[in-house]
Amino acid sequence: MKQLKFLFLLALGLSLVACDDYLDINTNPNQPENPGDLDLLLADMTATTAYNLVGGGNWSRYGAQWMQHIANNTTAPSNDTYRVNTSDCNNEWAFSSYASVLINAKKMIELGEEVGQEHHVGVAKILMAHNYALLTDWWGDIPFTEALLRENNGKPAFDDQSTVYEGIQQILDEGIAALGKESPISIGGGDLLLGGDPAAWIRFAYALKARYYMRLTNAPGADDQNLSNLALAALDKAMTSPAEEARFEYNDDPGQEAPWNQWVAKFANTMQMSNFFVSKLQGLNDPRLPIMADVNGTDGIYLGHANGGVPTQTLAEISNIGAYYLDADLDIPMMTYVEQLFIKAEAQWRTSQTAEAATTYELAIRTHMEQLSGNGEFETVITSSEIDDYLAANPLTELGDLIEQKYIAGFLLSSFEAYNDFRRTGFPDDLQPAQNADYNQIPTRMIYTDTEVNNNAANVPAGVTLTSKVWWDGD
DSSP states (O other): OHHHHHHHHHHHHHHHHTGGGOOSTTOOTTSOSSOSOHHHHHHHHHHHHHHHHTTSSHHHHHHHHHTTSEEEOSOSSSGGGTOOOTTTTHIIIIIIIIIIIIHHHHHHHHHHHHHTOHHHHHHHHHHHHHHHHHHHHHHSSBOOTTTTOGGGOSSOOOBOHHHHHHHHHHHHHHHHHHHTSOOSSOOOTTOTTTTTOHHHHHHHHHHHHHHHHHHTTTSTTOOHHHHHHHHHHHHTTSOOSGGGSOEEOOOSSTTOSOHHHHHHHHTOTTEEEBHHHHHHHHHTTOTTHHHHBOOOTTTSSOOOBOTTOOOOSOGGGSOOBOTTTTOTTOOEESSOHHHHHHHHHHHHHHTTOHHHHHHHHHHHHHHHHHHHTTBTGGGBOOOHHHHHHHHHHSOOOSHHHHHHHHHHHTTTTSHHHHHHHHHHHOOSTTOOOOTTOSSSSOOOSOOOOHHHHHHOTTTSOSSOOTTOOOTTOOO
């Protein structure tokens, strides 16, 4: 299994170097037309999605910086200050999604349906829906109904985001249905996330359905009560504990380290703790601080760097990201059970189930602290009494409390979700734009890539900037 992971991560790294060679989103010259082993396709899809979702791609990197979980302790301009070019996310648009995971998912669905390998079809559809959601949450309108036709349509039309979201829910339903059928061939070693367990994939799919229902609570014309009830119904069939998370296992062998470790340790050692995040944890007397951050190397204190601020302190004087989060063999979840609990709490809150929401909110915080207990600097143990005190000091009184605690728990492992929540709800409401930034507000979307602009200009929406809004961002 570890050798298989290494091969796919190595292939991933080589492909990242050559990603600019893709001419459009529907063509992948390196993809064989008739792969015989669906597990090989599945291994590539799971490895690519996991690597780019958390730490290896700009979804999580930009999310962590723009949400000020971390800061770049270097002179502006940088991603910290919203200096983004049209080439910066070519990897996410072309390689990571359209010409990789999505085209492979389409191929796996076609081949799997031909031979009745329903479980492979189901997993492919769930990964397809997940990757379409990443794309549309980042870019808004995207190719959907005409995507993945390759040589039959190299210039696909863009669908509006509401259409894409309807399609995402439909694809998830189709994936769940396929996984509920008999399959002559079980999923094998290619499933690097859930070990080929159909029931586990179904639970993951329902958790995603709940996430995407709640994403639309502030969309134009949205009925947040109905969406919340749909989310709660989905959550009844989703994960029941952290043990059921879809996790990608990394290790400390060269080339197989976890993505945050690879990026920060090897390429971006100026990425340190954000002053905003450190100060927030200090203000809450949050016992997770010694796990999320290390003390600095000069005074033995926790000190962050102001995002976009002029560097006035050396790297040694600023706290590094906590060793636990930079562990080379940290298993990375596709979606945490803690996030699922916060989704449930929000849905309960929006449907006036305030007592139930408070209980779920407290369970989410308690679960996260218990997961972190015994990790981090000094192998920090968070005691039950510390958790009780924290919960008593931070009760659920409004939606902002819930989203802020979700933001804290999402540190690095769910930074892109924190960014989506911020756009959707405006919380944390004390988050301010970076200093010396190119814009006087935190970006509200990603600009379209030159990969697509250069090859499909007639269909790419015009006039889009980093401060334009995606459809579901109704404020």
